[in-house]
Every structure is written in structure tokens, then in C-alpha cells.
Amino acid sequence: MVETQKSSTALQQIASSDASTICSKCGEKILNVMTADENKVYHPHCFNCSDCGKTLAGGFFYKSKNIKFDESTILSRNSLNEPVRFCETCFKKVAPKCARCQNIIEASSVVWEDKKFHESCFTCVGVDKNGTQCQKPMKDEPVYPLNDKWYCKGCFDKLDTGVSAAARDILSKKCRQCYKEFAPGSLVSEYKGDYYHPTCFICSQCNTSIASKSFYHQSKSDDQRSEAKFLCENCHIQNAQECTECKNKIVSGEAIGFEGKQYHRSCFMCRNCHNEIGTSHFFKTKDGKYLCQNCSIQQQQQQQ
Structure with a gap:
């Protein structure tokens, strides 16, 4: 999704014989100098920053039709049919920032879990045994999150978490808790030959997920698997x-x-x-x- 677009415009002299040039913002005639953008023409003083009002004619500016901005300010300085435009100073105040590098996102971005990233920053954070980072681009790949980090399937399966990406042989099995199948690319927790969705692998007392956490297993006997209970560390201590x-x-x-x-x-x-x-x-x-x-x-x- 294009968040913003960096553009530029130049000043142009109006021919003395052209008396029909109308400003797209104020609707008045342009008598001598104009600037143009998106096949529309403006007085230089009408082509201005949606925030501070500074003229943008003859230089670079940022524009967006979907960036969030104070509605009352936009209505007072900008037509509803006009894109929101910013000078560089004002753009830095409202521009989205990459959740990884914290730098401004000027063009396209990747949105994941309500966070925005540069495409070049949204890469696998996995590290092999030699310390080499994977850095596989994750824009169009299944993402496997853990502790606010994201991994490709190969790197995620190498982690000792108790949770893995569902392999083909697991797709035919069903979750021990909800009895539903595992979707391709989904996460799965395994314990003693049984498979669970991470959201189904929960403490039997407080119902919080124990996937990738320490837990305690209780059962009356090996023949009574249905009575097996899992307790998170806190509930185990309480009991x-x-x-x-x-x-x-x-x-x-x-x-x-x-x-x-x-x-x-x-x-x-x-x-x-x-x-x-x-x-x-x-x-x-x-x-x-x-x-x-x-x-x-x-x-x-x-x-x-």
C-alpha cells in the first residue's frame, strides 16, 4: 500500500492570451504564474502545505490520500477532492515510522500485526549456528512470530520453542483439544505424540496458553489420557x-x-x-x- 508519494512541481508563466486558466483550489483566474499537479493548476499561494500553509510551488513535497491527519485542519486548508500535501518539515511530524529501524516510511510499506515496516526491514530475523542472519524477505511469505520477532518457516522450526510450523504430515491430524485440523503454514504445539493449536494448548486452571512456556503435566494414569491436565508454572505453584x-x-x-x-x-x-x-x-x-x-x-x- 502506498502511504505517501514524494513529488515536485515547478512554476510556469501564463501566456498573456490565456485568460481561462482557473485555480483548482480557489476557483479564481490565474493571471501570471501557476503551478501544476495531477493535471490540475493552482496559484502558487494556493498550492500549499496542508499543515503549516507554506507554499509548495517550485519544490519537493509529500502527498497522500490516506494518511491520518486532523480533519478540521484539512478542511480549513484543503479541498475534500484534493490530496493532503506536506512540506518536508511537516511530513516528518506525521509520517509513519518503520517498527524495526524507526526511520520514516516514504513509499510502500508492509503492515504486520498493526505495525508498519519498510519492505527491506521486514525480513526473517533468524540466525544460524555460525551467527549468519537469514534476512529472507517476508513480504509475501508466511510469518511465524515469537516474542515480537518474526521468522520464516525454516528458521522458526530450528528454534527450541515447543512450537513448530505445521508440516505436511501434521496437516492430516487434528488438534487434541478442539479436534480441528491444522491449516497449512499454521503453528502447532506437540506433547507426547499429541498435537495442539497454540491457542488450544492451555493451562487447565487459568486458560492461558502454555505454548513455548514451562508447564506441568498431571494425569491419573497413563491409560486415562482424557483426564490429563496441564498447569502453567504459576498455577502449579498455587496448587x-x-x-x-x-x-x-x-x-x-x-x-x-x-x-x-x-x-x-x-x-x-x-x-x-x-x-x-x-x-x-x-x-x-x-x-x-x-x-x-x-x-x-x-x-x-x-x-x-
Whole structure:
């Protein structure tokens, strides 16, 4: 889409015999000097900047029929049938800027996710193992976004994100969550042989997408896949049980359960030698302390 066009116009002398030359803006006759643009003629003082009113005759200017500008200002200085024109100073104040290089976009641009880019700036940001940038032009290519960056399919699939571009063999499969197929060029998340749309691969508690994020998987058994639940890291911490010994949440690692209580593996230890008991044999003393088998035998021998 052409946002703006840079043009120029020159001053022209009116022949004394031509008395029918009419200014396209004010409708008055042009008696001596005129300027022209788009097959229309103007008084030099009528051919002016839509913002500051400075004459544009005899020099370069920018014009656009679709650039956003204050409507009241345009109506007061410009005909509804006229394109909006700017001198270079005023154009810099309103011109769209490239979301990548931040420089003004003077001609055509690429619009992606409500952002505008120079065509030369909208390229794949992928980098190979040697540090060489891909820089493939993405104007007419499928775009795979990640963290406000954009990649071509080849570079995106090389990223270790848990999300990949749908390959041909995946197109025949259906999303485990919504049971809909994957469109060519769409993104897909895979977990243990099941495929999901990234918007369907969500935390079962807060419903936020866990694609390309850390998550926890819960299931009652391997045979009950339908009851499997995914939790994002925040929800997992909220639901985690409290260690009876240290009172902190048991977020990761193996938990030890005994008499309806839960412990970090490192917290479930012998009160005498302070070694982890784990799943080994142990004994509980009358005062509620746990002793590993060796310490319990030693204690009994000392009491004899």
C-alpha cells in the first residue's frame, strides 16, 4: 500500500492570451504564474502545505490520500477532492515510522500485526549456528512470530520453542483439544505424540496458553489420557502442597508422603544422621521422629 508519494512541481508563466486558466483550489483566474499537479493548476499561494500553509510551488513535497491527519485542519486548508500535501518539515511530524529501524516510511510499506515496516526491514530475523542472519524477505511469505520477532518457516522450526510450523504430515491430524485440523503454514504445539493449536494448548486452571512456556503435566494414569491436565508454572505453584517439615511449597522433584503428610525428599530425613530416608525402611520413634534403619538398630543396641 502506498502511504505517501514524494513529488515536485515547478512554476510556469501564463501566456498573456490565456485568460481561462482557473485555480483548482480557489476557483479564481490565474493571471501570471501557476503551478501544476495531477493535471490540475493552482496559484502558487494556493498550492500549499496542508499543515503549516507554506507554499509548495517550485519544490519537493509529500502527498497522500490516506494518511491520518486532523480533519478540521484539512478542511480549513484543503479541498475534500484534493490530496493532503506536506512540506518536508511537516511530513516528518506525521509520517509513519518503520517498527524495526524507526526511520520514516516514504513509499510502500508492509503492515504486520498493526505495525508498519519498510519492505527491506521486514525480513526473517533468524540466525544460524555460525551467527549468519537469514534476512529472507517476508513480504509475501508466511510469518511465524515469537516474542515480537518474526521468522520464516525454516528458521522458526530450528528454534527450541515447543512450537513448530505445521508440516505436511501434521496437516492430516487434528488438534487434541478442539479436534480441528491444522491449516497449512499454521503453528502447532506437540506433547507426547499429541498435537495442539497454540491457542488450544492451555493451562487447565487459568486458560492461558502454555505454548513455548514451562508447564506441568498431571494425569491419573497413563491409560486415562482424557483426564490429563496441564498447569502453567504459576498455577502449579498455587496448587502445590506444603512440606510438613519446612512449610514451603513442593514445586518440583519427588515428594514423600507418609501418614497423610507430604515432604520434600530432602526434608524427609533421619533425625539422627540427617541422611535422606527416601523410600528405604525407617522407623518412627515414640516422640514422632523418623530414624533410618541403621540409626534405629544402633539406638536399640545402645538401650540394651
